[in-house]
Amino acid sequence: MAITLDEVRHVAKLARLDLDEAEILSFQGKLNALIGHFADIQAIDVSNLPPTSHAVAVQNVWAEDVPQTGLPRELALKNAAVQRAGLFVVPQIIED
Amino acid sequence: MTELSALELARLIRGREASCREVASAFLHQIEARDGVIGAFLAVDAERVLTEADAAQALVDAGEGGALAGVPVAVKDNISTQGLTTTCASRILEGYVPPFDATVVARLRAAGMPVLGKANLDEFAMGASTETSAYRVTRNPWDPERSPGGSSGGSAAAVAAGLAPVSLGSDTGGSIRQPAALCGVVGFKPTYGRCSRYGLVAFGSSLDQIGPIGRSVADVAALSEVVTGHDPRDSTSLEQPPVRADLDRADLKGKRLALPRELIGDGVQPGVVQAVERAIQRLQEAGAEVETVPLPSIRLGVTTYYIIAPAEASSNLARFDGIRYGPRAEGKGHVGMVERTRGEGFGPEVKTRIMIGTYALSAGYYDAFYLRAQQVRGLMTREFNEVFERFDAVISPTSPVTAFRLGEMTDDPLAMKLLDLCTIPANMGGFPGISLNCGFSEGLPVGLQLLGPVMADERLLELAHAVEQVLPDAHIRPQTA
Secondary structure (H helix, E strand, C coil): CCCCHHHHHHHHHHCCCCCCHHHHHHHHHHHHHHHHHCHHHHCCCCCCCCCCCCCCCCCCCCCCCCCCCCCCHHHHHCCCCCEECCEECCCCCCCC | CCCCCHHHHHHHHHCCCCCHHHHHHHHHHHHHHHHHHHCCEEECCHHHHHHHHHHHHHHHHCCCCCCCCCCCEEEECCECECCECCCCCCHHHCCCCCCCCCHHHHHHHHCCCCEEEEECCCHHHCCCCCCCCCCCCCCECCECCECCCCCCHHHHHHHHCCCCCEEEEEECCCCCHHHHHHHCCEEEECCCCCECCCCECCCCCCCCEEEEEECCHHHHHHHHHHHECCCCCCCCCCCCCCCCCCHHHCCCCCCEEEEEHHHCCCCCCHHHHHHHHHHHHHHHHCCCEEEEECCCCHHHHHHHHHHHHHHHHHHHHHHCCCCCCCCCCCCCHHHHHHHHHHHHHCCHHHHHHHHHHHHHHCCCCCHHHHHHHHHHHHHHHHHHHHHHHHCCEEEEECCCCCCCECCCCCCCHHHHHHCCCCCHHHHHHCCCEEEEEEEEECCEEEEEEEECCCCCHHHHHHHHHHHHHHCCCCCCCCCCC
C-alpha cells in the first residue's frame, strides 16, 4: 500500500506539523520505505497473542486522596512564550 | 583525581582526603579544558555545581548522604533539573528551565551528588549517534572523528573522557547500552518500572527507562541504588526497594548463559564477533556455561520497535505546542501557530518519527500496525522468558558495530535502525540489560551485553561484576588528548 502525497499531507495535518513541499516529498519516500519493512510482521500469525501495553504491567495504582501544594502560578507560567494577568495567552480560537 | 572511580572518590571524600568542592572543581576543570573537543555537555553552570558541592559537603560532615556522597554526576538533557535548562537537544525546548526536579535528580540531591551539567543527546533521544542534536556534535573520546553512539552519547562520552565519574542516561531502544558500548564504559538499563520516569521527558512511555553509566560495574551498581526504588509519582513504578546488588556474591561458576544465534552472525562486524567470542571463552574458563540458542523473534524487534516507539512518541510530543513552554512561531490562528511552532522547532528525525507514529495510529491503520506490533511484542517477550527459565542471562554483543564515523550513518536511516537490533528486546520485554567493555576491534571498544529476566536487576549486576573481573580489557581508558 503506497502512500500518496495527499495522505502525507493528511498525516502532517493530524500531527500539526507545518511541512514545506520538499519535506512532504521526502516523507512520502521515507514512509513508503519504512512501511515496506513493516511487511515482516504482517506475516506473523497473531491470532492468539494478546497485545502488550507495558512490559511490566502494574494494575490498580491508587494514590491517597490528600491535598498537596501545586506548582505556584508564577513558576508554571515562567516558561510561556506569551502570558498576561496570570494566564497563558493563545491566538484567538473563536472567530469574531 | 578525575581518573578515579566514583566509589574511590567517595572514599576520599569520606576520609577527608578531598572536599566535595575539590572533586567538583577537578571535573569542572576537565570540562573546561576538553569539552570544546568532546562536546558532551549542553549546559554547565559552574557556580551552581560548587554550591551543590558545598551542600553535599554539609551532608558528608553530618555523616549523611549515600555511598556516593560528594561524587558529581552528569545528567542527560531530557531529565528535568529545577533551575537548569532541559532542552532534549531540541530547538522546541530552547531555553526551557523546568520548575521541578525529576525524581532521579531529587534522589541525587538527597544523596549529596552534585549535578555537573546536562549531557548532549539525539533530539528527544531519537537516534543512535547523538548527531540529531540541534545544538552540537559529540565526539567519541576514542576517536574524535567517530560518533559516541546514542542517544545518551553525551552521558557516555563524558564518562569515557573523564569529564564526569558517572552519569545518567535514558534507554528506549538501547540508548544507554549502545553509547556505553561504543565509548567503552558500563551502561545499565534497569527493569522497566524500577527507576522512576517522573521528570523524564517522555519518548516511548512503555519502553523508556532511566539508568546509570560509569567506568565500572561497581560504580554503576552504586548509582543504581541511589536513583531506583518506588515512586508514587510514576504510575508504572514498581513497588520495589532500590536495586541493591551484593557484588561480593558475584561468581561465574555454573552460571548458564544463552547466546542468541541471531546476534553473532550475519550483520554483525567480524571484529565485534571475535571480541565477543574471546570474552565468552574467558567466561567459560572461569566456569560459566555458554550455549548458543535460537531466538528468532529478535529479527522482528526492529520493525516492532519502529512502530511502537514512534506511535508513542507522536502522542507524547503532542504537548509541544508553543503555549506553555518553548519558543512560539507566528502562524495563522491557533492551529497555524501550533503547526508553525512544531514545523520550525522539531528537527528532521523527530518529524519523521512523529509522521510514522501518527500514520501508524491513524484511522484504518491502527490494527495493521500498532496493535499487531504490540502482539508481536508479546511473542518476543514470551520467547525470551522461555530462555530465562533455563539460563541466568542472555549474552550477546551490545552493538553489531563499533563506533562509526560521524556522518557515516545519517544517509542510511535503516542501517542506523539496525544498530538497535541487540538492544531492543530488553525494552520490549522490560528486561534489565547491561553493557560492558569486552575488548577492542581496530582500536575501538566492543560492548558485551547481558540481559536478565524482569526484576533480576541485582543478580544481573552481580553477574556483570563477575564477568568484568575476567575481562582484562574492561577498564582500559582512552588516552587523554
